[in-house]
Amino acid sequence: MVRKNELRDGETAIAAPPLNDAGLVFIGRIHTPWQDRLTCPRQGRQDGPTCRIEVFEPWVAALDGITEYQKIEVLYWLHLSRRDIVRQSPRNDGIARGAFSLRTPVRPNPIATQLVTLLGVDGANVLVRGLDCLDGTPLLDLKPDRCAFTPLAPPQPGDDQVGDDQVGGDSVGDGAP
Amino acid sequence: MVRKNELRDGETAIAAPPLNDAGLVFIGRIHTPWQDRLTCPRQGRQDGPTCRIEVFEPWVAALDGITEYQKIEVLYWLHLSRRDIVRQSPRNDGIARGAFSLRTPVRPNPIATQLVTLLGVDGANVLVRGLDCLDGTPLLDLKPDRCAFTPLAPPQPGDDQVGDDQVGGDSVGDGAP
Numbered sequence: 001m002v003r004k005n006e007l008r009d010g011e012t013a014i015a016a017p018p019l020n021d022a023g024l025v026f027i028g029r030i031h032t033p034w035q036d037r038l039t040c041p042r043q044g045r046q047d048g049p050t051c052r053i054e055v056f057e058p059w060v061a062a063l064d065g066i067t068e069y070q071k072i073e074v075l076y077w078l079h080l081s082r083r084d085i086v087r088q089s090p091r092n093d094g095i096a097r098g099a100f101s102l103r104t105p106v107r108p109n110p111i112a113t114q115l116v117t118l119l120g121v122d123g124a125n126v127l128v129r130g131l132d133c134l135d136g137t138p139l140l141d142l143k144p145d146r147c148a149f150t151p152l153a154p155p156q157p158g159d160d161q162v163g164d165d166q167v168g169g170d171s172v173g174d175g176a177p
Numbered sequence: 178m179v180r181k182n183e184l185r186d187g188e189t190a191i192a193a194p195p196l197n198d199a200g201l202v203f204i205g206r207i208h209t210p211w212q213d214r215l216t217c218p219r220q221g222r223q224d225g226p227t228c229r230i231e232v233f234e235p236w237v238a239a240l241d242g243i244t245e246y247q248k249i250e251v252l253y254w255l256h257l258s259r260r261d262i263v264r265q266s267p268r269n270d271g272i273a274r275g276a277f278s279l280r281t282p283v284r285p286n287p288i289a290t291q292l293v294t295l296l297g298v299d300g301a302n303v304l305v306r307g308l309d310c311l312d313g314t315p316l317l318d319l320k321p322d323r324c325a326f327t328p329l330a331p332p333q334p335g336d337d338q339v340g341d342d343q344v345g346g347d348s349v350g351d352g353a354p
Contacts, residue, residue, distance in 0.1 A: 015235070021200075024201060049340065062285075065278030108318070156215070159219055161210070161218065
């Protein structure tokens with residue numbers, strides 16, 4: 001969050017199509033020390049300040065079991081970001097590159113993902129370190145760190161599928177849809 | 178993706194509120210070998226089959242620079258998942274736990290995140306290994322792996338903020354909003 005909503009030299013904005021292919025629900029709110037985009041860290045750090053993730057009802061029951069994990073992944077909605085700049089100039093020096101090669105908040109779907117250190121859970125509140133977002137940011141999801149999580153569900157046929165031999169010409173899914 | 182849409186013994190479904198706090202746009206489509214949720218891997222593996230991420234216009238320009246990274250993060254929309262089960266039983270054994278302590282596709286906002294190995298880019302197509310989703314899954318975002326990415330933007334005041342001393346009682350953001 002190191003910019004407001006300006007278009008800079010060298011950047012390319014597109015005419016965004018309708019943004020309603022699917023709908024999100026804000027399941028909580030993130031409380032951090034940062035009140036302005038121009039003071040937020042560029043990236044969260046695991047020794048950063050404690051932040052509080054407030055989970056709204058009716059989703060508080062979904063926290064059950066989360067304290068088994070030391071690291072959790074947080075997904076949140078960068079609600080102030082414009083969404084239409086496909087080539088961006090992070091240094092504002094006229095040199096631009098694609099949004100998908102940057103972790104900029106300005107993206108077609110401004111969803112941030114961050115791996116944080118879980119400090120504890122107190123009712124509907126999850127205390128963590130490692131966030132970098134603005135105070136009041138809407139929460140989308142919490143998940144165990146993928147590295148620490150082992151599926152509990154029974155094995156699936158795809159689990160053991162390696163390389164491309166099994167699927168031959170269809171390996172990149174040329175089938176429907 | 179190891180279930181269809183059944184509600185199992187011990188699980189808790191909630192009455193979902195309106196799901197329109199924000200809107201998503203599908204920016205591409207993911208092509209994989211898996212045509213049915215019951216055959217998908219439970220987790221992607223870096224030695225798994227090649228999958229093709231097709232990026233739609235007008236977002237293809239946003240791929241510029243992505244080949245600098247060996248690992249990229251893919252966000253996609255689990256379009257077939259129900260969203261209302263807050264306590265789930267992955268083993269279908271009557272024992273349930275919170276959705277936020279699982280990487281289940283059934284979540285209030287069914288957004289999947291996966292770290293994949295980038296094999297190459299051919300026009301609007303990104304070839305990767307490490308996915309686990311159904312053929313035809315809508316694409317939401319591509320980002321460099323957070324571990325490999327160093328911000329290009331100039332430093333920010335929050336970058337060096339560690340611990341809770343600087344912010345005292347406001348460390349968990351009790352301020353507005």
